[in-house]
Amino acid sequence: MKTSIFKYITVAVAAGSMWLAGCNDLDQEPTNKFTDKAFWTSPERANMVLNMAYSQMYSHDKMFQDEALSDNMYEQRGNPDTRTIRTGQATPNTSLFKSEWQWVFQGVKTCNIFLTFVDDVPGIESSNLAYMKAQIRFIRAFLYFRLACFYGDIPFFLNDISLEESRQLTRTSYVKVMEELHRELDEIIPDLPKRDDLSADDNGRITKAAAMVLKARMYLYENTSRTGNSVSDNMRKVADICDKLMHDQATYGTYSLLTEGNEEGYLSPYEYLFTSGAEYNSEVILDYAAVELDKQWSLMYNMAPLSAGANLCQKAPSKALVDSYKMSDGSDPTDLNSYTGRDPRLKYTVAYNGMDWYDLNDKGEYVKKFTLDVTSGSDQAGTANGSPTGFYTRKYFDPDHGKNLEMWTNFIMMRYADVLLMYAEAKAYLGELDAAVWNETIRPIRERAGVGGVEYPSSGDYTQIVRDERRVELALEGLRYFDLIRWINYKDEKSTAVAELLNGPVYMYNGTQIDQFKFDTGRDILWSLPLSETQLVPSLLPNNSGY
Numbered sequence: 001m002k003t004s005i006f007k008y009i010t011v012a013v014a015a016g017s018m019w020l021a022g023c024n025d026l027d028q029e030p031t032n033k034f035t036d037k038a039f040w041t042s043p044e045r046a047n048m049v050l051n052m053a054y055s056q057m058y059s060h061d062k063m064f065q066d067e068a069l070s071d072n073m074y075e076q077r078g079n080p081d082t083r084t085i086r087t088g089q090a091t092p093n094t095s096l097f098k099s100e101w102q103w104v105f106q107g108v109k110t111c112n113i114f115l116t117f118v119d120d121v122p123g124i125e126s127s128n129l130a131y132m133k134a135q136i137r138f139i140r141a142f143l144y145f146r147l148a149c150f151y152g153d154i155p156f157f158l159n160d161i162s163l164e165e166s167r168q169l170t171r172t173s174y175v176k177v178m179e180e181l182h183r184e185l186d187e188i189i190p191d192l193p194k195r196d197d198l199s200a201d202d203n204g205r206i207t208k209a210a211a212m213v214l215k216a217r218m219y220l221y222e223n224t225s226r227t228g229n230s231v232s233d234n235m236r237k238v239a240d241i242c243d244k245l246m247h248d249q250a251t252y253g254t255y256s257l258l259t260e261g262n263e264e265g266y267l268s269p270y271e272y273l274f275t276s277g278a279e280y281n282s283e284v285i286l287d288y289a290a291v292e293l294d295k296q297w298s299l300m301y302n303m304a305p306l307s308a309g310a311n312l313c314q315k316a317p318s319k320a321l322v323d324s325y326k327m328s329d330g331s332d333p334t335d336l337n338s339y340t341g342r343d344p345r346l347k348y349t350v351a352y353n354g355m356d357w358y359d360l361n362d363k364g365e366y367v368k369k370f371t372l373d374v375t376s377g378s379d380q381a382g383t384a385n386g387s388p389t390g391f392y393t394r395k396y397f398d399p400d401h402g403k404n405l406e407m408w409t410n411f412i413m414m415r416y417a418d419v420l421l422m423y424a425e426a427k428a429y430l431g432e433l434d435a436a437v438w439n440e441t442i443r444p445i446r447e448r449a450g451v452g453g454v455e456y457p458s459s460g461d462y463t464q465i466v467r468d469e470r471r472v473e474l475a476l477e478g479l480r481y482f483d484l485i486r487w488i489n490y491k492d493e494k495s496t497a498v499a500e501l502l503n504g505p506v507y508m509y510n511g512t513q514i515d516q517f518k519f520d521t522g523r524d525i526l527w528s529l530p531l532s533e534t535q536l537v538p539s540l541l542p543n544n545s546g547y
Helices: 009-020 043-057 060-068 081-086 095-120 126-151 174-191 208-221 231-247 319-323 345-349 416-429 435-440 442-449 462-473 480-489 495-500 531-536
Strands: 073-075 284-288 315-317 356-360 366-371 411-415 504-507 513-517
Touching: 043 095, 043 126, 060 073, 060 081, 060 315, 060 480, 073 081, 081 095, 095 126, 095 531, 126 174, 126 208, 174 208, 208 231, 208 284, 208 411, 208 416, 208 480, 231 416, 284 416, 319 504, 345 462, 411 416, 416 435, 416 442, 416 462, 435 442, 442 462, 462 480, 480 495
Parallel strands: none
Antiparallel strands: 073 315, 284 411, 356 366, 504 513
């Protein structure tokens, strides 16, 4: 049962859509009642705008779009912008550069309007007012951080601006933006609740832990070559934040890995984690809500096998992702073309040739529907509607789905496993990943997955071990691209090898090359500012290097 705060998100978005269009994306000049003080007359109306801001923070498309920018997924049909970027052909006029920019500033506009008017709304208790404002400021920080990851120096403003002001804006330095975002989060954390204090109706609201995770990510992803900070100093901060989340439950809330499957017993804990039945479980720190009938998503209709009821395959898991899964005993596979005996997370994430596809039948029984065959038939790899790589998406497939694979599963934006992995990575980078840290982080993650190799290795490249674990545990959850970019930006002995993961041939399941990616570290670390924006606001120039 979805909670009340998200029931009216679609209504709120529809109501606000009139003012989301504007003369340029920086101002998003409003034309309706949300900027009229007469609108802000009740807590209910303020909540409607707050809920709209939640909806604008993320989307069901964003996660898989971000994965298609990485080496985890491949998108080819219709020559999409993700492929244009990955093949080194992007220009300032590439549509994704503009749509991402526009989407962020639409959300920022909502947040700034809310903060402009909410203080004067009658009937809101002071404690609730502080909480509402803290949520909005978190959403705005989340959006600005995403924009800074893509564009570096960005227009940055914390109040509503006019059309004329938007035409005079310049870009705020990346250093200043990061400083301001950390300040914002530090200021709002005291006004946010911990998870344990949320009522059932408030499940899904932003908490202290979510703000702490965002701070950890900002330190982890920070481009230190631009800020002048050291990676080691940032890793120390990441470790300290994650340590608090792991051990100070009285302050930040109680979280743990989900270790039980569904009540019926046919879904493992890892599978169950990404279904509607497990929403708001102990592992989830922040998610993006979906609502049956009102706010569904239908991406599986274009990513699952056609034999499962899909229409075609728009985005497909890559062979590189599949090859990264070890054997179930923790050893390296000797035959990358064989999937027998692999880490169980593979079959819960990717559908591969010869895999049995399970779903609920008309009687509600969980049964095998078919064995995937990518060598012939409707699911054949490389055909008009089939997967270009020969792999299909399984993660987030929920047996409780609609007729055309509509899903009402919340998308997890932050979860406790990521906290453990960030902590392990920071400790490894600092040379402090000992048996105690391992047993608190990597070991429980592998045990939950049913993977061997849970004992602390007495030697080895611990940083690489954690990075590899991070890839398979968090696969297809929207983080891989940003991980690759930050590892390149660390400019250490591993950076060149990481860049090569974004630069080279793309293969089908059988080793046939189907594309060639290009990644120029002198240009592709940052995106181009949208041409349409620099034409309207020339003061945003100069553009990022290479554009």
